[in-house]
Amino acid sequence: MNPISEKLQKCHEQVRQKTDFVPRVALILGSGLGGFADMLDAETIVNYSDIEGFPVSTVAGHAGRFIFGTLEGVPVAVMQGRVHYYEGYSMSDVVLPVRLMGLLGAKTLLLTNAAGGINRSFSAGDLMLITGQISSFVPSPLIGLNPGKLGVRFPDMSEIYGNELRESVKSAAQRLGVPLREGVYVQTSGPNYESPEEIRMLGLLGADAVGMSTACEAIAANHMGMRVCGISCISNLAAGISPNPLTHQEVQDTADKTAPVFRALIKEVIKSI
Numbered sequence: 001m002n003p004i005s006e007k008l009q010k011c012h013e014q015v016r017q018k019t020d021f022v023p024r025v026a027l028i029l030g031s032g033l034g035g036f037a038d039m040l041d042a043e044t045i046v047n048y049s050d051i052e053g054f055p056v057s058t059v060a061g062h063a064g065r066f067i068f069g070t071l072e073g074v075p076v077a078v079m080q081g082r083v084h085y086y087e088g089y090s091m092s093d094v095v096l097p098v099r100l101m102g103l104l105g106a107k108t109l110l111l112t113n114a115a116g117g118i119n120r121s122f123s124a125g126d127l128m129l130i131t132g133q134i135s136s137f138v139p140s141p142l143i144g145l146n147p148g149k150l151g152v153r154f155p156d157m158s159e160i161y162g163n164e165l166r167e168s169v170k171s172a173a174q175r176l177g178v179p180l181r182e183g184v185y186v187q188t189s190g191p192n193y194e195s196p197e198e199i200r201m202l203g204l205l206g207a208d209a210v211g212m213s214t215a216c217e218a219i220a221a222n223h224m225g226m227r228v229c230g231i232s233c234i235s236n237l238a239a240g241i242s243p244n245p246l247t248h249q250e251v252q253d254t255a256d257k258t259a260p261v262f263r264a265l266i267k268e269v270i271k272s273i
Helices: 005-020 034-039 096-103 163-176 196-204 214-225 248-270
Strands: 025-029 041-049 065-071 075-082 108-117 125-135 181-187 207-209 227-237
Touching: 005 034, 005 041, 005 096, 005 248, 025 034, 025 096, 025 248, 034 041, 034 248, 041 196, 065 248, 075 096, 075 181, 096 108, 108 163, 108 248, 125 163, 125 214, 125 248, 163 227, 181 227, 207 227, 214 227, 227 248
Parallel strands: 025 075, 025 108, 108 227, 125 181, 181 207
Antiparallel strands: 041 065, 065 075, 108 207, 125 227
């Protein structure tokens, strides 16, 4: 058996031993959004560490567990803390959680993250609807033997973030009166922040925001046929645009301040999709 498929199947079997919950929506919570899980009517909590072979988040503020429950009647699988490529995991391990939620039944993936603003019209605390992405600076999660049951060998990526879902997010933001930027997200490997020269390059390539996650997860979900939407919290202005050195504390502080509005928007989006 394909080792990627075998590992995924074993993780799936272990989770199924703990719960028969079937989610409709999968949600990955970025920095500052861990508290969103408290809004769910939780049925089952599964720690990543309780799943043999499952990657465990090492980043401060990422709880490292799945919460299965309902929100306004919608069955949701919430990933409270993600894993990143810079933590030393293979890219296939980084996207294993997305694939697992898809196997459990989720048809829609909602991605959230904290990102640095490249677009000079953005400000810290803005929310940005992801309209497209650049993933050329990290390995594709589809490298290696193709898990044939998940998707085709050469999947199309013309519209990773579907227009229908983007319109749903924009409508939800309008109903709540939440200002919503739109733009292209680029993933870099991290863990170091980008240099001012790299930010200028990324801006020339068409990126509006930069982060260290999300794009690889979106590729894996699209490969499986899941619908994907993504929202970034612009937690800081990127290097060379911000006059100050970048720190993780700044990212965390801004994400925490923006969290109440972000949580309200995510709740409204889940209700609508």
